[in-house]
Amino acid sequence: MIEENGSSGSARRIASALSWSWQVLLRGIGFAAYGLAALTLGFVVLPLQRLVWRSSASSEHPQVRAQRAIHQTTRGWLWLVKLLGQVRVRETGTEKLRERPVLVVANHPSLIDSPVLTACMPQADFVVSAEWTRNPFLRRTIEAAGYLRAETGPALVRQAVARLRAGRSVVVYPEGTRTPPGALRPFQRGIAHIALHAGCDIVPVVIRVRPRSLMKGQSLTHFHDETPEWHVEVGAPIRPADHVLPGEPRKDSARRITAVLQDYFEKRWDRGSR
Numbered sequence: 001m002i003e004e005n006g007s008s009g010s011a012r013r014i015a016s017a018l019s020w021s022w023q024v025l026l027r028g029i030g031f032a033a034y035g036l037a038a039l040t041l042g043f044v045v046l047p048l049q050r051l052v053w054r055s056s057a058s059s060e061h062p063q064v065r066a067q068r069a070i071h072q073t074t075r076g077w078l079w080l081v082k083l084l085g086q087v088r089v090r091e092t093g094t095e096k097l098r099e100r101p102v103l104v105v106a107n108h109p110s111l112i113d114s115p116v117l118t119a120c121m122p123q124a125d126f127v128v129s130a131e132w133t134r135n136p137f138l139r140r141t142i143e144a145a146g147y148l149r150a151e152t153g154p155a156l157v158r159q160a161v162a163r164l165r166a167g168r169s170v171v172v173y174p175e176g177t178r179t180p181p182g183a184l185r186p187f188q189r190g191i192a193h194i195a196l197h198a199g200c201d202i203v204p205v206v207i208r209v210r211p212r213s214l215m216k217g218q219s220l221t222h223f224h225d226e227t228p229e230w231h232v233e234v235g236a237p238i239r240p241a242d243h244v245l246p247g248e249p250r251k252d253s254a255r256r257i258t259a260v261l262q263d264y265f266e267k268r269w270d271r272g273s274r
Contacts, residue, residue: 023223030081031220034115035137037073042140045069050144063146064168067123070145074118087112088227093234094120096203101164103198105191105261106205107184107269108173111214113207116230117171125163125170127156127190129177150176157193164198174261178216184269187262192240192254201237202261208233208270238264 046066053065081087097104097120104124106117114126127148132138148159148170160170172194174187195202212218213228243260244253 020221020223024221026084027086027220027223030077030084030086033080034077037077038137038141041070041073042138042144045073046141046144061166061168063125063144064123066141066144066146067125070141071118071122071124074115078115078119085227088229089116089119090229090231091120092232094232096234097121097124097169097205100169101167101200102169102203103160103164103191103195103200104169104171104203104205105174106171107179107207107265108175108177109179109207109212109215109270110209110230111178112230113173113178116207116232117205120232121169121171123169125160125168127160127170127172153190157190157197160194161198164194164200170194174258179269180216184262184265187258187265189251189254189258191261192257193250195240195257196244196250196253201239202257203237204235204261204264206233206235206265206268207231210270233268235264235268 046069049065049069050062053060053062078087078089082089096102097117100123104117104121106113118124118126125146125148127150128142129150133142133147133149135142148156148163150156152159160172163170172191174191175185176188177185179185191202208231209215209228210231211224211226211228213222213224214220238257238260240253240257243257245256
């Protein structure tokens with residue numbers, strides 16, 4: 001009996017190791033495909049696109065055309081990783097994100113939130129950190145898309161407002177980086193200043209991942225028995241004008257609007273431990 005139990009335990013360990021190795025392979029294929037797609041966009045597709053459209057009479061901005069190409073490519077990549085069983089995506093109200101212009105604020109629980117949102121939005125000016133602008137796989141694509149740099153402060157607000165007024169959508173992660181386990185980071189006030197200067201509503205997007213996957217500090221080789229699902233839920237627009245007191249300084253209005261946004265997400269983001 002002891003020998004049989006030992007053999008059974010060894011078989012389970014071997015099966016578990018094989019399953020883990022298989023998942024590592026599939027996830028590796030998924031990330032390799034993403035890197036290859038980013039390099040192909042940056043070095044082949046987008047440069048050719050600029051050459052072809054340079055001689056055309058189209059009035060569409062080259063950055064917007066680049067963002068459309070990124071949207072289509074990302075949709076293809078998501079289809080692949082869904083096929084590999086690495087990701088599921090559920091959407092609620094994402095048709096609102098296809099309207100232009102919209103100022104989107106989203107939480108940032110995982111490594112692939114931006115691709116998931118990109119697949120929902122044919123055009124989006126993302127605010128990205130300097131770390132991503134230096135990434136060798138993404139740098140040229142980010143430059144072609146004209147994404148906004150997060151560390152530029154007042155210049156970022158001016159640029160985001162200009163793009164909204166030009167009819168383009170802007171996406172901001174007010175935490176500045178991925179959410180750590182257990183708590184949202186304090187929201188930065190840039191999103192409020194953009195909304196106040198542009199005179200536009202803020203569209204909140206809550207992203208939940210169950211079971212938790214690709215989180216801050218979580219190993220890329222950490223897997224669950226079930227495929228993780230990204231749920232993208234678009235809420236009702238938040239009107240900055242509803243939270244502004246007559247005659248108060250704009251910085252005070254921005255602080256209040258930021259607190260409203262933080263409270264909105266605190267009540268809705270997923271604190272689950274799975």
